[in-house]
Amino acid sequence: MTVRVVPRAALDAWVNDLVQRQKVYGVQLKEERFAFGPLVRAADLRLDYDVTLLPPKKYFLPQREVLSRFDRFKVEFEPVLADEPFVLLGVHPYDFEAIRQLDAIFSRNHPDAHYLTRRRNATIVVSDVETPSQDVFAACMGTATADCMDGWDVLLTRIADATYAVEARTEKGTALVGQIQGTKGAGEADLEQRRAVWDRNRDVLKKHQLRMNPEDLPDLLARSYDHPVWEEKAALCYSCGSCNLVCPTCYCFDVADELHWDLQTGERTRHWDGCMLEKFAEVAGGHNFRGGKAARYRHRYYRKGKWIHDLTGDIACVGCGRCISACTAKIANPVEVFNRLMEATS
Amino acid sequence: MRKPRIGIFDFACCEGCQLQIVNLEEEILDLLGVVTPVEWREAMSDQAEKGESFDIALVEGSITREEDAERLREIRARAKFLIALGACATIGGVNKLKNNFGMNDVKETVYGEAADMPHLETMPTKALHEVVQVDYMVHGCPIEAAELAHVVRTLLAGKTPTLPAYPVCVECKLKENACRFEFGEICLGPITRAGCGARCPSEGSWCFGCRGLVDDPNTQAAREVMAHYGKTIDDLRGKMLLFNSK
Amino acid sequence: MSEATVQNRAPAGADAPRSIYLPEPATLVDVRPMTKQEKFFRFQMARAEGMKYMPGQFAEISLPGIGECPISISSSPTRNGDGSFEMVIRSAGAVTAALHRLSPGDRVGVRGPFGTHFPVEDEFRGKDLVFICGGIGLVPVRSAIHYVLDQRDDYRKITVLFGARSPEERLFIGELYDLKTRKDVFFQETVDVADPTWGGNVGVITTLMPQLRLEADRTVVIICGPPIMYKFVLLELRKLQVANRNIYVSLERHMKCGVGKCGHCQINGLYACQDGPVFRYADISSVREAI
Ligand SMILES: Cc1cc2nc3c(=O)[nH]c(=O)nc-3n(C[C@H](O)[C@H](O)[C@H](O)COP(=O)(O)OP(=O)(O)OC[C@H]3O[C@@H](n4cnc5c(N)ncnc54)[C@H](O)[C@@H]3O)c2cc1C
Ligand code: SF4
Ligand code: SF4
Ligand code: SF4
Ligand code: SF4
Ligand code: SF4
Ligand code: FES
Numbered sequence: 001m002t003v004r005v006v007p008r009a010a011l012d013a014w015v016n017d018l019v020q021r022q023k024v025y026g027v028q029l030k031e032e033r034f035a036f037g038p039l040v041r042a043a044d045l046r047l048d049y050d051v052t053l054l055p056p057k058k059y060f061l062p063q064r065e066v067l068s069r070f071d072r073f074k075v076e077f078e079p080v081l082a083d084e085p086f087v088l089l090g091v092h093p094y095d096f097e098a099i100r101q102l103d104a105i106f107s108r109n110h111p112d113a114h115y116l117t118r119r120r121n122a123t124i125v126v127s128d129v130e131t132p133s134q135d136v137f138a139a140c141m142g143t144a145t146a147d148c149m150d151g152w153d154v155l156l157t158r159i160a161d162a163t164y165a166v167e168a169r170t171e172k173g174t175a176l177v178g179q180i181q182g183t184k185g186a187g188e189a190d191l192e193q194r195r196a197v198w199d200r201n202r203d204v205l206k207k208h209q210l211r212m213n214p215e216d217l218p219d220l221l222a223r224s225y226d227h228p229v230w231e232e233k234a235a236l237c238y239s240c241g242s243c244n245l246v247c248p249t250c251y252c253f254d255v256a257d258e259l260h261w262d263l264q265t266g267e268r269t270r271h272w273d274g275c276m277l278e279k280f281a282e283v284a285g286g287h288n289f290r291g292g293k294a295a296r297y298r299h300r301y302y303r304k305g306k307w308i309h310d311l312t313g314d315i316a317c318v319g320c321g322r323c324i325s326a327c328t329a330k331i332a333n334p335v336e337v338f339n340r341l342m343e344a345t346s
Numbered sequence: 347m348r349k350p351r352i353g354i355f356d357f358a359c360c361e362g363c364q365l366q367i368v369n370l371e372e373e374i375l376d377l378l379g380v381v382t383p384v385e386w387r388e389a390m391s392d393q394a395e396k397g398e399s400f401d402i403a404l405v406e407g408s409i410t411r412e413e414d415a416e417r418l419r420e421i422r423a424r425a426k427f428l429i430a431l432g433a434c435a436t437i438g439g440v441n442k443l444k445n446n447f448g449m450n451d452v453k454e455t456v457y458g459e460a461a462d463m464p465h466l467e468t469m470p471t472k473a474l475h476e477v478v479q480v481d482y483m484v485h486g487c488p489i490e491a492a493e494l495a496h497v498v499r500t501l502l503a504g505k506t507p508t509l510p511a512y513p514v515c516v517e518c519k520l521k522e523n524a525c526r527f528e529f530g531e532i533c534l535g536p537i538t539r540a541g542c543g544a545r546c547p548s549e550g551s552w553c554f555g556c557r558g559l560v561d562d563p564n565t566q567a568a569r570e571v572m573a574h575y576g577k578t579i580d581d582l583r584g585k586m587l588l589f590n591s592k
Numbered sequence: 593m594s595e596a597t598v599q600n601r602a603p604a605g606a607d608a609p610r611s612i613y614l615p616e617p618a619t620l621v622d623v624r625p626m627t628k629q630e631k632f633f634r635f636q637m638a639r640a641e642g643m644k645y646m647p648g649q650f651a652e653i654s655l656p657g658i659g660e661c662p663i664s665i666s667s668s669p670t671r672n673g674d675g676s677f678e679m680v681i682r683s684a685g686a687v688t689a690a691l692h693r694l695s696p697g698d699r700v701g702v703r704g705p706f707g708t709h710f711p712v713e714d715e716f717r718g719k720d721l722v723f724i725c726g727g728i729g730l731v732p733v734r735s736a737i738h739y740v741l742d743q744r745d746d747y748r749k750i751t752v753l754f755g756a757r758s759p760e761e762r763l764f765i766g767e768l769y770d771l772k773t774r775k776d777v778f779f780q781e782t783v784d785v786a787d788p789t790w791g792g793n794v795g796v797i798t799t800l801m802p803q804l805r806l807e808a809d810r811t812v813v814i815i816c817g818p819p820i821m822y823k824f825v826l827l828e829l830r831k832l833q834v835a836n837r838n839i840y841v842s843l844e845r846h847m848k849c850g851v852g853k854c855g856h857c858q859i860n861g862l863y864a865c866q867d868g869p870v871f872r873y874a875d876i877s878s879v880r881e882a883i
Contacts, residue, residue, distance in 0.1 A: 106853070246519060289881065328533075
């Protein structure tokens with residue numbers, strides 16, 4: 001668990017070598033925004049990104065994935081599990097916390113082999129935030145830094161202009177970092193600089209200020225079911241699901257069969273779904289168990305602050321701020337809603 | 347097993363959608379492998395006997411004259427399954443722009459002096475479902491070839507396909523696009539039915555609503571939301587006119 | 593479609609983890625029409641040990657190319673020595689309509705059984721049992737009714753109330769007749785709307801309830817029916833002083849996975865597919881989305 005220091009040039013050389021040998025996904029520019037995508041060279045890697053449009057969960061629970069291949073006439077299904085190892089470069093701490101939460105969900109009770117196989121194949125390089133995004137509030141959720149988080153393979157922190165601190169925590173991570181040429185052991189001054197980055201991030205990743213401890217959310221929500229804020233906010237809701245789809249801790253899905261032209265073989269696929277979409281809880285015959293906008297709107301906040309907590313003990317909002325930016329109606333800000341509940345109930 | 351018979355018909359429209367079918371290219375061969383086309387002006391020279399029936403009728407274009415309405419009813423009677431193809435057929439599309447004006451103004455604008463000639467008799471534009479029962483709508487202007495292929499395959503497997511009930515934003519997010527609103531543009535994505543894979547935002551342009559509105563569009567919210575972006579409700583209405591005129 | 597669709601390859605080793613979404617093969621051994629909308633099915637699993645389940649559980653039935661849907665198991669494990677299981681399926685959409693087109697010998701995919709079951713071996717023992725079923729709600733409850741009738745001595749008084757929308761929508765007509773004629777069961781039924789063939793009760797199911805003579809402290813009530821039915825039946829039960837802990841309900845929700853992952857079936861914080869579909873009413877009386 002030693003920390004090493006590496007110049008950016010050495011890091012780039014390592015990345016350029018790595019992409020030749022392995023599948024690597026890294027953060028890159030996309031339409032003036034950022035997105036994780038297949039990385040072909042170090043020059044495209046943007047460790048200074050603010051936030052990605054979609055969270056890295058898309059590599060564990062892809063927007064669309066094949067669960068099985070079938071034969072319609074033989075009535076046979078053959079499972080499909082992704083088995084390609086890959087490296088995920090530049091995951092922010094709050095997004096890593098979300099992955100850890102999904103790990104808990106997908107490995108409890110009936111473990112989900114599709115998710116877990118992808119997860120096992122991944123080596124995750126977390127990188128500390130260099131540029132805060134416009135809506136991030138990770139610092140309010142305790143997810144601004146990865147120093148207290150478990151499970152990441154490598155942590156990368158920019159401690160000076162072109163210098164990074166690298167720490168490996170797992171065997172996989174150690175093996176990966178071992179390939180970087182020209183590193184040296186970190187001195188006390190380097191570690192001090194790294195702590196300074198963390199202190200700064202715990203301070204600045206707070207574009208919205210949550211006026212309570214996240215641990216108080218379950219109790220707050222327990223007494224807010226009939227609060228007027230649900231109706232008020234939901235009146236502007238387009239039921240577009242954007243707040244679900246961009247959320248790193250959302251994992252609801254739909255399953256569909258797709259046939260090939262032979263009309264015999266095909267694939268059973270799963271797709272992202274979202275509880276804000278109108279038909280999410282509708283059953284055959286037309287009865288909708290969450291037919292009103294306000295009921296759907298409330299459900300999302302309860303999922304983030306209470307229901308998942310009841311299930312796994314996690315607060316399922318990591319403060320990435322994506323839903324705030326993604327909501328065209330500007331009503332999806334969890335901080336605003338939770339603060340509002342505080343006002344009325346305390 | 348008898349191959350299902352398919353007929354393709356057009357009414358008032360640009361016929362771009364039929365071109366889309368021709369453009370299915372590789373898919374067209376697969377399609378022809380599983381169906382027998384019996385009537386299709388665009389791609390076939392010999393036509394079916396009048397009155398012959400089909401398993402699937404693909405109909406594009408909107409209804410603007412009573413004689414079209416009559417021909418559509420006749421097609422309906424011959425088809426087990428009738429699919430409306432493209433915005434003109436599913437929502438009236440651009441053809442409905444004229445419904446925003448009086449019928450005589452329309453005729454005068456289009457035909458000038460000749461407007462009173464009897465063969466130019468016109469009526470308010472109707473989408474197909476406003477005239478006959480439509481079993482499925484392949485929305486879009488033009489349609490997505492892949493969606494039509496999917497619909498045909500699904501039908502042939504004995505399953506009625508379902509239209510996406512959610513708006514374009516869903517597919518836009520899945521494609522990981524930056525939102526047009528962030529660039530100061532008005533996008534109709536939040537109230538437009540999905541299915542196109544968010545084609546326009548994926549190419550850096552706003553959605554102009556060619557697939558029609560979702561079942562329960564929140565147009566109420568529009569005023570406040572527009573204000574948030576420094577726009578007015580008329581800015582939004584202007585955008586909606588093109589494809590979503592009544 | 594998406595660039596995030598990571599390339600898929602079949603796992604190499606034989607010890608690869610099993611997918612919880614993979615249906616197992618089963619064969620349709622018997623199918624009969626019941627009403628205009630419902631058909632009766634009996635399936636046999638290909639696996640040697642057959643289907644092991646308890647009354648109230650459900651399974652996901654798959655037709656590749658069409659889809660998958662959750663269906664209650666309607667037979668009792670006391671009567672499935674051969675490992676087969678029965679279902680009653682209403683043609684309500686894509687998958688169910690396609691199931692209606694099957695003939696004996698056809699194959700389907702099955703996952704399950706899933707969910708909680710009626711506590712026939714625990715809380716039901718030694719109690720008076722009152723089954724209140726509306727329409728297709730009879731289907732899952734039939735499994736429990738058969739179960740307790742097959743171990744009749746383990747239970748005390750057994751009452752069955754059944755309500756259908758109309759006489760032609762009554763399910764298991766022969767079995768309803770058996771229940772009516774059995775000396776050890778009190779059976780009452782009603783239809784919402786009568787037709788000329790009908791000589792029995794007319795009215796919604798709650799109209800049968802005032803005549804119930806219950807000893808509330810040793811009675812367990814089981815309710816299953818369309819979503820609107822629960823509220824009214826529960827109101828009547830309150831009048832009859834039945835405690836919430838002695839009431840069991842079976843609830844329907846939109847389900848996709850059956851294993852607590854897809855999120856569709858959530859009732860506030862509960863999962864109908866895992867915490868249910870059978871719930872003790874005392875556990876959900878304060879769960880706002882439940883009833
Ligand atoms: C625990 C449980 C037990 C059930 N038992 C029975 C039974 O014994 N007999 C019976 O006829 N029906 C039963 N149903 C209802 C049955 O599952 C639906 O009618 C069926 O899913 C409709 O699917 P479809 O493809 O035919 O219809 P579509 O409308 O084409 O279905 C779309 C999809 O939505 C989902 N869905 C739609 N409606 C429901 C629903 N009501 N419940 C859950 N998922 C739904 C399914 O995934 C379905 O494939 C039960 C439902 C649940 C949840
Ligand atoms: S709820 Fe919003 S801020 Fe919280 S994790 Fe999800 S997208 Fe990020
Ligand atoms: S229920 Fe809603 S908030 Fe929760 S994971 Fe699913 S989509 Fe996200
Ligand atoms: S992003 Fe906004 S408008 Fe869309 S569903 Fe969420 S809250 Fe509603
Ligand atoms: S660009 Fe348009 S379709 Fe895409 S998310 Fe924004 S509003 Fe929705
Ligand atoms: S994005 Fe909008 S305008 Fe463009 S194809 Fe889709 S529905 Fe039509
Ligand atoms: S059916 Fe998927 S979580 Fe219950």
